[in-house]
Amino acid sequence: MGIWAAVTTRGRCQLFLRFLATPAASYPTLRKARYFTSLSRSHNRRTFRSLTPLIHTWRTNIPGHFQSSAVVFPIVQKSRACFSNMSSGDRRESLSLVEFNLSSSSILKIQKEDITRWFVDGFSDAIVNPANVRMLGGGGADGAIHRAAGPQLKEACYKVPEVQPGVRCPTGEARITLGFMLPASHVIHTVGPIYDLDNNPEASLKNAYRNSLRVAKDNNIQYIAFPAISCGVYRYPLEEAAAIAISTVKEFGGDFKEVHFVLFSDNIYDVWVKKANEIVGQ
Numbered sequence: 001m002g003i004w005a006a007v008t009t010r011g012r013c014q015l016f017l018r019f020l021a022t023p024a025a026s027y028p029t030l031r032k033a034r035y036f037t038s039l040s041r042s043h044n045r046r047t048f049r050s051l052t053p054l055i056h057t058w059r060t061n062i063p064g065h066f067q068s069s070a071v072v073f074p075i076v077q078k079s080r081a082c083f084s085n086m087s088s089g090d091r092r093e094s095l096s097l098v099e100f101n102l103s104s105s106s107i108l109k110i111q112k113e114d115i116t117r118w119f120v121d122g123f124s125d126a127i128v129n130p131a132n133v134r135m136l137g138g139g140g141a142d143g144a145i146h147r148a149a150g151p152q153l154k155e156a157c158y159k160v161p162e163v164q165p166g167v168r169c170p171t172g173e174a175r176i177t178l179g180f181m182l183p184a185s186h187v188i189h190t191v192g193p194i195y196d197l198d199n200n201p202e203a204s205l206k207n208a209y210r211n212s213l214r215v216a217k218d219n220n221i222q223y224i225a226f227p228a229i230s231c232g233v234y235r236y237p238l239e240e241a242a243a244i245a246i247s248t249v250k251e252f253g254g255d256f257k258e259v260h261f262v263l264f265s266d267n268i269y270d271v272w273v274k275k276a277n278e279i280v281g282q
Helices: 074-078 080-084 140-149 151-158 201-218 238-251 266-279
Strands: 002-009 013-020 049-051 097-103 106-112 125-130 174-178 186-190 223-226 258-263
Touching: 097 266, 106 238, 106 266, 125 140, 140 151, 151 174, 174 201, 186 201, 201 223, 201 238, 238 266, 258 266
Parallel strands: 106 258, 125 186, 125 223, 223 258
Antiparallel strands: 002 013, 002 049, 097 106, 174 186
């Protein structure tokens, strides 16, 4: 069975990968191949399209010659600079992306994007879902992530044990599931504080970020993307939330290749970039 990918950027760059595998039935751990096609470019004059298969594998079960991520994802490993900035498969004319060095081996990236479309390699990447304690979906980013992931995500969340009736993930804690139909391989669910109701919202928000990073590290995640936790209906002040988020991420600077903040609104993005300049500098 042939698996192929093509990336075309304004008709100037073409990159092809093809490798042969035996019939898919013999590879039960190759979970899915996701393909994305973009919309037409501005003024309908040029079209940007990408077809990117994301092949999810489990190292413990697949044949030996497929155990290396460098074999399974050579197109990503050799072209990450191209893919990371167009992770949704639908790149804008001008994508706002700012980078900071967290350490000699780790980069912080802040960008305006839809987090449900974010990914890096589809293998060791995870998005963070600002969930509620029930972990069964809700409004805002939580609902959008559940819709994009498909019904399997809700089924997986049902299987997370309740620590008390109706509570699978208390405020400040984190849980992990697969990403299912999302381009990212995993979802880390965390519950941020409701600013006006939490007795210590600063500690709860810091715990939400810190425990998400710990869960990611424990599960060999190398690339993680956060939204602005608690900054929607939970009404956490943006300046305070950004300072907590970026300072907590800085503590884990040596543990990840890339940490992303994927922010949908302009005002949140602007505050995050400002705080990142203050805390980690250029």
